[in-house]
Amino acid sequence: MQIVKNSVVTLTYSLSDSKGNLLEESKEPISYLHGGYDNIFPVVEEKLQGMQPGDTLSVTLEPEDAFGEYDASLVRVEPRSVFPVTDIQVGMQFEGGAEGSDEMILYTVTDVSEDTVVVDGNHPLAGRTLHFSCTVTDVRPATPEEIAHGHVHGPHGHSH
Known part of the structure; x- marks a missing residue:
């Protein structure tokens, strides 16, 4: 299945600074609801559109695309x-x-x-250019409840 609006995307990722220093890496896959629900950086979400399991993405995020400018x-x-x-x-x-x-x-x-x-009050990564890399591990249709709540339920997602 390809990543489209209202699909649940599961991925592994790493986040590095502009010098290549690893800042964060997923130990377990994470899942998010795709389609403008603000569950992932919008630039990343845009680039993931149409991808499928096994695809990889690397994208540079300027401060305004990630955690904002330092204030x-x-x-x-x-x-x-x-x-x-x-x-x-x-x-x-x-x-x-x-x-x-x-x-x-x-x-x-x-x-x-x-x-x-x-x-x-700034995010610790505010004002920094970041490099986000990920591998799509799964894509599935979101449930009506997930769409109504605007986030993923169950494994790798939010549970009530």
Whole structure:
């Protein structure tokens, strides 16, 4: 079966930086619902259209095609007293409101001092050119329930 709208695509992948350093690799196959459901990078989804099991894809993703440009305004210095835990460490993550917005975003602690905590709302790969490679391992029609929910159910996908 070829990859078309409303098909479930299963693949293995690797993600590298522009220098070829491996950043992430699937240990197990992953599955996503194909057809504009925002379950995979849109550029990758576009390139996978029409492929079938056994096909491979390699694509370079500019920041705007992956995790966006780095936005310095998403870096905030907060008083340590506003955090719900006392043992704050670099790498911890907290959900918080974006400055001047009702939108909630995930902030990562990047620095801790006696009185302040620096948090960054950018994705760790924001602003970076990435290389995405994958092999299609399976393609099947999506169930009506998967289409209605906008994501895959069962093995390699989401379960309720």
